[in-house]
Amino acid sequence: MINLNKISLKFGLWFLGAMLILEVFLFIFLHTSMVDSRIEEELAALQARGNSHRDVLETSYKEETLHHIAVMEAKADTEVIITDQNQNIIITSSKLDKEEQTIITKEIKQVPRDGVTLENRWKSEKYISTITPFTINQNQKGYVYMFRSTDQIQGLISRLNHHFIAGAIMILSLMVITILFLSKALTTPLIRMKRATEKLSKGDFSVNLPDMGNDELGELSRSIKILAEDLKHLKEERSEFLASISHELRTPLTYIKGYADVSRRKDIGETDRDQYLSIIFEESKKLSNMIMDLFDLAKLDKNTFVINRMEVELCSFLHSIYEKVLPAFKEKGVELDVDCNKNVQVMIDPMRFEQVVFNLLDNAIKYSEPNTKTSISVKRENGTIVLKIEDEGYGIPQDDLPYIFDRFYRVDKSRFRGTGGSGLGLSIVKELIEAHDGTIEIKSEQGKGTAFFISLKELP
Ligand SMILES: Nc1ncnc2c1ncn2[C@@H]1O[C@H](COP(=O)(O)OP(=O)(O)OP(=O)(O)O)[C@@H](O)[C@H]1O
Numbered sequence: 001m002i003n004l005n006k007i008s009l010k011f012g013l014w015f016l017g018a019m020l021i022l023e024v025f026l027f028i029f030l031h032t033s034m035v036d037s038r039i040e041e042e043l044a045a046l047q048a049r050g051n052s053h054r055d056v057l058e059t060s061y062k063e064e065t066l067h068h069i070a071v072m073e074a075k076a077d078t079e080v081i082i083t084d085q086n087q088n089i090i091i092t093s094s095k096l097d098k099e100e101q102t103i104i105t106k107e108i109k110q111v112p113r114d115g116v117t118l119e120n121r122w123k124s125e126k127y128i129s130t131i132t133p134f135t136i137n138q139n140q141k142g143y144v145y146m147f148r149s150t151d152q153i154q155g156l157i158s159r160l161n162h163h164f165i166a167g168a169i170m171i172l173s174l175m176v177i178t179i180l181f182l183s184k185a186l187t188t189p190l191i192r193m194k195r196a197t198e199k200l201s202k203g204d205f206s207v208n209l210p211d212m213g214n215d216e217l218g219e220l221s222r223s224i225k226i227l228a229e230d231l232k233h234l235k236e237e238r239s240e241f242l243a244s245i246s247h248e249l250r251t252p253l254t255y256i257k258g259y260a261d262v263s264r265r266k267d268i269g270e271t272d273r274d275q276y277l278s279i280i281f282e283e284s285k286k287l288s289n290m291i292m293d294l295f296d297l298a299k300l301d302k303n304t305f306v307i308n309r310m311e312v313e314l315c316s317f318l319h320s321i322y323e324k325v326l327p328a329f330k331e332k333g334v335e336l337d338v339d340c341n342k343n344v345q346v347m348i349d350p351m352r353f354e355q356v357v358f359n360l361l362d363n364a365i366k367y368s369e370p371n372t373k374t375s376i377s378v379k380r381e382n383g384t385i386v387l388k389i390e391d392e393g394y395g396i397p398q399d400d401l402p403y404i405f406d407r408f409y410r411v412d413k414s415r416f417r418g419t420g421g422s423g424l425g426l427s428i429v430k431e432l433i434e435a436h437d438g439t440i441e442i443k444s445e446q447g448k449g450t451a452f453f454i455s456l457k458e459l460p
C-alpha cells in the first residue's frame, strides 16, 4: 500500500516538475516578449507624437504654435522640450528636472528626419525619450524632445506581472488537480492488482479484478486473472492427484496386509499359504510398478527426464517388440499382427519408446476378448510417420475419451478391478511421446475397438 502510494507520489512529482519547468520557460518567454513589444509601442508612440509636433512647427513656426504645443503636452502624460539647433531651450511643457536636463544637454550627432530614441532603459531611468529634428526656411533648425515618465510604464508592467502571477497560480492549481486525478487513476488499478497478487501468494485464488479496458493495465489484470485460474486448477489437480495416489496405494497394501496376516496363521494348509503368498507377490509387483510409473511421471513433470534419442529403424524395432510380446498375446488368445516392411528412420529413445508400445499393447491385451485381433501398422503421411496400434477390444465410451490420458483415469473401475492397472499407463505414454516431440491421438468405439495414432517426424 505504502509502496504504491510512493509510485503515485513519484509519478506526480515528476510530472509536476516537468510541467513547472515548461511553464516557467513559457512564462519567461511570454513575459519578456510582451514587455519588449509594449516598450517598443510606447517609444513608437512617443516618436510619432514628436514627429507630429515637428510637422505642425514646420507648417507654422510661430510663438502661438509653440505655446499651443507646450499647453497640449502639459495636459498629457508626455512632456515636450523644443530647442534650437544649439540645444538652447525655446519652450517646455513643464519644469525640467535633472534627468531631463542631462538628456537634452547630450551632444547630438546626425539625427534622421524621423527622429531617434534617446533613452529606452525603462527599468533604471526616470524617462524614456525621443528626439525629432525640424527645419524652417532651410536654416532655422531645432529639435523636439519628447519624454515619458517610466513610472507609468513600470506601473503598467507591474500590472502585467500581476496578471501573470494570477495565471500561473491558476495553471498550477489546475495542474496539481490533474496530476492528483491522473495518479489516482493510474495507481488505483495497480493497487488492486497488487492486492490480488498478494491474495494469490497466500493461496487464495478467488481473484476478483474488474475489467480494466484494453490498455497495458487491462492486459496485466487479465494475465493476473488467468494466472489465478491456472494456479487454482493446479492446486485442485494436485490435491486430486494426491488423493488418487493414496487411494491407489492403499488397495494393494490392504491386500498385502490381509493376506500376510492370514499366511502367518499356523492352521492353514500349504497350498492355501502358497496361494496367499503369490497374491502378496502379485500385489507387491503391482505396487512397485506403480511407484516406478509415478517416479517416471514426477521426472517428466520436473523436466529432469532424460531421453537419449538416436536414429532407429522403426520397422525392425517394432518386429523385435513383436517377438517379445507375442507370448502374452498367445496366452490371452489375441492375435497380433505387424504391418511394417518399409525402411523408416526415426529419432527415438529405444528404451522409452519400447515402454510406450508395451503400454499400448498391454492395454490391447487387457481390454480385449480372446479371438480378436490387435494390429500394429506404420504409414507415411505428408512428412510424418504415423504408427497405429489398433485392437478389437471393448472400446472406450465417448464420454471418457477426453480424460483417457489423465493420471489414474480408468474407465469403469469396478468392472476391471482384477485386470485393471492403476490408470497411469496412458498418461506416461502421452508424456513420453511429447518428450519425443510427437503427438498421440485416440479413436475408439465402444464394442468395436480402439486405435491409437502416434505421429513422429521422419528422418530424411
Ligand atoms: N485399448 C483399450 N481398449 C479399451 N479401453 C482402454 C484401452 N486402453 C486404455 N483403456 C482404458 O483407459 C484406461 C486408462 O488406461 P491406462 O493404460 O492409462 O491405465 P491402466 O491400463 O488401467 O493401468 P496401467 O496402464 O497403469 O497399468 C484403462 O483403465 C481402460 O479403461
Ligand SMILES: [Mg+2]
Binding pocket: 359, 362, 363, 421, 425, 426
Ligand atoms: Mg495400461
